[in-house]
Amino acid sequence: MPNHAIYLGVGQKTAHELSKLVQQNVHYPSVSDSEHLLAMPELVGVAGKRVVILRGNGGRELIFDELTKRGAHVHYLQLYQRQYRAVESAAIEQWQQAQIDTMVVTSAEQLDHLVAAMPESRQAWLKQQWLLVPSERIAKQAIAQGFNNVTNSQGASNSTLFAALQRLKTGLNNDEQK
CATH class of the missing domain: 3.40.50.10090 (Rossmann fold)
Structure with a gap:
């Protein structure tokens, strides 16, 4: 180089x-x-x-x-090359049984894929999940796609995402977008 x-x-x-x-x-x-x-x-x-x-x-x-x-x-x-996996019904059922309530999405492309790959019968469940995103732009996109609970972590590094997730889970979150 x-x-x-x-x-x-x-x-x-x-x-x-x-x-x-x-x-x-x-x-x-x-x-x-x-x-x-x-x-x-x-x-x-x-x-x-x-x-x-x-x-x-x-x-x-x-x-x-x-x-x-x-x-x-x-x-x-x-x-x-980015390659996105299919969202399989068995995995979604496991998420629901495990009472998953928060998802981390680090790009607009991931968000689009998640929404498009989710079966119509699971869309309402998906939109009720808390979404942790790295920027204001992606937060606005998630809200426009119908997500009700979105937090902007202010970055996509592991440490930033983990800190935002900890704040969210301990009730110290002031970053919500509605």
């Missing part, structure tokens, strides 16, 4: 893993989302610069579109 490049990650874990690979410092925003990444000083003056976005298939086009508007020459390098 080039030594003269500036490396950025959307979140701390991505930055840490990329740093091990490139043997250089990798910067990341305090809030792990595309909007905060785009606000970083390293991405302000990018006109005429070459930018490579490492990603999986699909996903949002926000970073590509915004950096292109700022005059950067942006390219994708797909490193992995």
Whole structure:
């Protein structure tokens, strides 16, 4: 990997893993989302610069579109492929028997898949679950899809999600969206 490049990650874990690979410092925003990444000083003056976005298939086009508007020459390098599992009726029955009441969804694509894969007969049950999401954007999307209880954890790192889950389960949650 080039030594003269500036490396950025959307979140701390991505930055840490990329740093091990490139043997250089990798910067990341305090809030792990595309909007905060785009606000970083390293991405302000990018006109005429070459930018490579490492990603999986699909996903949002926000970073590509915004950096292109700022005059950067942006390219994708797909490193992995997202594959979603089918939601099987037996698994849903197990969730219900175990009295699962909270689900963690870390991307808009996961949310869309979960809703689309859930049989119509289970949609009402699904929409009553508490949903823990990493951003305001996904919280709004969940509410628009009919979820009644949504908490924005303010990030997708394991530690952030776990802390939000602990707050939620101990009644110390002030992040609900209605």
